Amino acid sequence: MAVGAESAAAKAALRRRMLAARQGLTEAERSFAGSALRDTLLERPELTMGGTLAAFSAMGTEPPTGRLLYGLWKRGAYVLLPVLLPGGDLDWAAYDGPDSLAPGPAGALEPTGPRYGVDAVRRVAAMIVPALAVDGAGRRLGRGGGSYDRALARMPAGALTIAAIYDGELVDEVPVEPHDRPVAAVVTPGGGFRRLG
Numbered sequence: 089m090a091v092g093a094e095s096a097a098a099k100a101a102l103r104r105r106m107l108a109a110r111q112g113l114t115e116a117e118r119s120f121a122g123s124a125l126r127d128t129l130l131e132r133p134e135l136t137m138g139g140t141l142a143a144f145s146a147m148g149t150e151p152p153t154g155r156l157l158y159g160l161w162k163r164g165a166y167v168l169l170p171v172l173l174p175g176g177d178l179d180w181a182a183y184d185g186p187d188s189l190a191p192g193p194a195g196a197l198e199p200t201g202p203r204y205g206v207d208a209v210r211r212v213a214a215m216i217v218p219a220l221a222v223d224g225a226g227r228r229l230g231r232g233g234g235s236y237d238r239a240l241a242r243m244p245a246g247a248l249t250i251a252a253i254y255d256g257e258l259v260d261e262v263p264v265e266p267h268d269r270p271v272a273a274v275v276t277p278g279g280g281f282r283r284l285g
């Protein structure tokens with residue numbers, strides 16, 4: 089098998105394993121993850137000192153981000169959320185409270201306000217992204233759309249990138265392909281905020 093195909097197959101296998109483990113989480117564990125995510129990240133000066141942030145609306149079994157988004161908004165943070173485009177790239181619009189969201193094409197809640205384009209993230213101070221697994225070097229496995237690889241590639245140098253994952257999803261090694269973009273940190277319910285690499 090070619091090297092690229094081997095990585096793609098390894099990613100698919102790891103994705104299946106991580107998704108199956110998430111299916112086994114209880115509602116209480118998911119809810120706890122959402123509260124821990126909010127409590128941990130609202131304490132991070134990198135996120136609360138001003139500057140535009142990019143984050144995401146959790147879907148399915150992802151760690152819930154509603155409480156984090158609400159907390160950031162209440163503190164006056166300017167938060168961009170993704171709007172999924174045909175082909176998988178991400179446009180961005182502002183979060184302006186829970187009423188500013190409506191379900192998008194993939195089921196995630198998306199902001200309904202004006203869209204600022206795929207390049208809006210070129211000016212953010214930090215981005216919080218979903219992941220199914222991250223390793224100690226920051227290598228990241230997503231759901232397989234390549235959406236966040238494209239968004240992460242547009243981040244300005246020095247901006248903070250954080251993957252929100254459950255305990256047990258910080259793994260020994262994530263297989264990667266050339267287009268994969270790493271993250272600088274993870275936040276987990278049990279371990280809080282950790283810089284990687």
Ligand SMILES: Nc1ncnc2c1ncn2[C@@H]1O[C@H](COP(=O)(O)OP(=O)(O)OP(=O)(O)O)[C@@H](O)[C@H]1O
Pocket residue numbers: 099218228229230231232233234235236237238241265267268
């Ligand atoms: N910069 C890019 N430009 C165009 N397509 C890309 C880019 N990055 C990734 N892709 C596409 O996305 C596909 C899936 O990538 P990958 O398996 O890394 O997804 P993922 O990282 O799990 O998903 P996500 O980034 O949405 O969380 C790639 O095979 C590729 O076709």
Ligand SMILES: [Mg+2]
Pocket residue numbers: 228229230234237267268269
């Ligand atoms: Mg990827």
